[in-house]
Amino acid sequence: MFWCLVLLILINPLFSDPFDHTAYLLNPLPEGSATRGKILAQKTYYRGEKRYQCNTCHALSEPPYQKRRFPGPPLKDSYYRSSFANKRHKHILEAIRYCMVEYQNLPDDEITDKDSQDVSAWLRSVSSPITTSPWPYLGPPQTIPDGIFKDDLHLVAEGQVLYENSCMDCHESKKSMSLLGKTLSREDIYRRLRGMKNLLENDPKKAIYDLSRLSDEDLTTIISFLMHSQRKL
Incomplete structure (x- = not known):
């Protein structure tokens, strides 16, 4: 056997x-x-x-x-x-x-x-060799998609749900929307989350969410929510 x-x-x-x-x-x-x-x-x-x-x-x-x-x-x-x-x-x-x-x-x-x-x-x-398959890791994108610059209340509402369900374990307050006292731009959020840019000055580049874990469409809604929330601070 x-x-x-x-x-x-x-x-x-x-x-x-x-x-x-x-x-x-x-x-x-x-x-x-x-x-x-x-x-x-x-x-x-x-x-x-x-x-x-x-x-x-x-x-x-x-x-x-x-x-x-x-x-x-x-x-x-x-x-x-x-x-x-x-x-x-x-x-x-x-x-x-x-x-x-x-x-x-x-x-x-x-x-x-x-x-x-x-x-x-x-x-x-909780694993079986019969049903195991290689995981499709996806590297950082080469460019930032135009979609992240969209901004409407529908995207903000969707982004709030995703942010509260997916991000709050690590980001428990609105202070986490800023890094080292500097408010982040849309481009910075995208680059850092995708591993195109260091999270912190001395950190190695690494994706928090690669494209296999979070689509650009979903990330756009989160970015819209963060931008909307930053304007209200």
Whole structure:
């Protein structure tokens, strides 16, 4: 049965990318606790400090239509993917550690192997190699679309719903509409969200929402709402 499964994976067209998905089956990771991993993934507090949760940026699975847009891909079937974080990492344990350092602001030396192994065990419990497919990461656009300069009350209303459902976990007040005391322009918001420009002066360029996670049409409504709100401040 095991070798039939391996053969099915090898011939499955979903696994046509250059990395070998059978590695996780032939060389399983150290056994972790899926129960503890699920708790870690959902924790708001980590060792006494408030942190972002995994579900701040990722849904477990995504219905065809939803009011909230998540910046990260769904966690279901993520365990067997061959690359993560826009192909910067090729192993699930690397990706987990990257997220905990980058987005939960945990010092790298505070993250134990057990933490990573337990979270990976939970991800394995909600994943199947049969239904896993490569994630379509999309790079930053080369130009800013003309659409972001649209501005009407209909777009503002739509943008407010999207902003409140998708952005409030990280931006809890109107102060977040400004950065370092400077009000952002439409172009700046677009560039920073798409990874065309650094979020902060010393930060590397990285997309918060790439085009696979948030369309230009939806981003235009959010920008319209932010511009409208800034004028009211």
